[in-house]
Amino acid sequence: MGRGTMKGGVGVKLEGIGVPTLLVDEGKVRRNISAMAEKAERCGVRFRPHFKTHQSREIGQWFREVGVRAITVSSLTMARYFADDGWDDITVAFPVNLREVDLINDLASRIHLNLLAVHPETVRSLEAGLRAPVDLLVKVDSGYHRTGVDPDDTPTLERFAEELAACRRVRFRGILTHAGHSYKARSLDRILAVHRQSLDAMARAKDVLASRYPDLEVSVGDTPTCSVADDFPGVDEIRPGAFVFYDLMQFRIGACRLEEVAMVAVCPVVARHPDRGEVVIYGGAVHLSKDAVEGPDGRPVHGWVTELDEAGWKTPTGCCSVSAVSQEHGIVRACPEHLERMRVGDLVAVVPVHCCLTANLIGAYRTLDGRVISRL
Template structure:
């Protein structure tokens, strides 16, 4: 493969192994796996799930749901608060597939009841500690009022309670991940138990890669909804969700300049390719790690090498003295992204190590 510019490479073998591992964990804990496709956003990668028996997915927008419906997916949860302005696409999709939506306010339910034309499933989006959005898991009064408003509509099936423990992304190690998982699970189980007599079929849907990757106790949690695990990334490796060898994507970037006095190598690869997500480690701000090159792909990060700055197209890599002369202008460096979801979205396509181009979903203007 002749690489001349920033190119997002996908190791198909690692990716498929990550998928198999998560399916195995879901089976181990008797959980339904509904993988979130917002990380890979690709029909081809989606088919790798389907080849292993997965027939349902989650997405982050109605447009993305339409893209996967066109690829043959017919059981889709839009794990994002319903945008009532998109009522036309809601009705279009609901007339063709099993569509699940998320609500978190009486105002949204009122609008939904007014425009809905076909059956849908509804999850109440719950805040169990992340504090990004969602109904307070302990506010039973508000939740009950919304449930009553939903059950008044014969087109609506109340599916259950959905939450994302995104605060696990700030964890360091399995113990902290488990602590958050225990806290959020207890809140969600208490919530379900409160309403179980009146709504005996409701389920809990939990969706974050760290807990789904390493935690053990999923008793009373019916559905796993992770997404990032399909590729993993530097952030997940540092959290403890995976090993660096599990990371299935890397950006190949050409070296275009060198500055020995600052131990800096400039690559063609900037914020428009990686995003500006970063981690703090050992007193350094890191926007990516440089992996060792292997005959067919890449290995683990090289000690002391890291992306220290990003501007629009420029990336600045710190390289230790003893290794500086190893890099020549025109060399390709393999960068492990901090956040593979955003990097994939920015690049809009992948290339497998065999040179196959894999297209992704794109938003229409």
């Protein structure tokens, strides 16, 4: 597992870090992966993890090692990246974009490709453009109200059934939802309420289609409900993604413990302003993103700041946080004790608000033992 130096007590290797860098604790990532894989097995559902969070072939390999064979991505570009690494059962969990029909055909000729539709009309256009078979999942809006078919819109679901019955290349595989409204939860009870309500919506949608398509699959997946729920009645597969790293948002929601957060952004301190209780780090909106959670004073917080130590980083307590970001600057509001210890030239760790966006911005990972892991 490449952690020999950690076990030997040599500690985290930070040599050569001069710019904002994603530090990944491979042990924590592998534990997050194993825990979710075991839960899926225990609950009798397929584990089709969302790879949009890490977007890395090497981290994908860690999923292979616990038996994962089917994955989710959020763009055709990502699907190609992973197909080129041997993944051959990929769901693109984004409404099918017919402007990329050439890439769809390329992928469909090589792998088992699962696409998503929100509108029955799209099925006909897709069928007309395809040169190889694909499976199709109808996106159902289980309460998030981003996109998808209302589960109680029986006429639209029936039009889907009709359109799909007429297709030769598009096979009707199932219904899919993303209960993204779980991100508004701030307690286990609220997450579980979203979970139950979402599964109930999926059951209603499936009922409409069951007479013509008795074997339709039900696919759900968002990190909060998949992290918290222990029962997935009526579900065939789960597709969580952010659990691989977790982050401050997931902690706030109640989906993880801070000790499970497996990735931080390591940033150099470049200025100190003790008079106003702040330090400035090289780490801004182009590294952390502008995503925010609400701080105790109601103002946005763009990450929690903590110290690096021999084992990686200390569990943050929230006493130091990123209170503002411009393009390259981050402003850290620090408690007096930490402020005193943060000197210009030091490195600090930032637990990001939203791991998917921070990982996308910084673009490569470094393990605790100093190995670089690339991503798309």
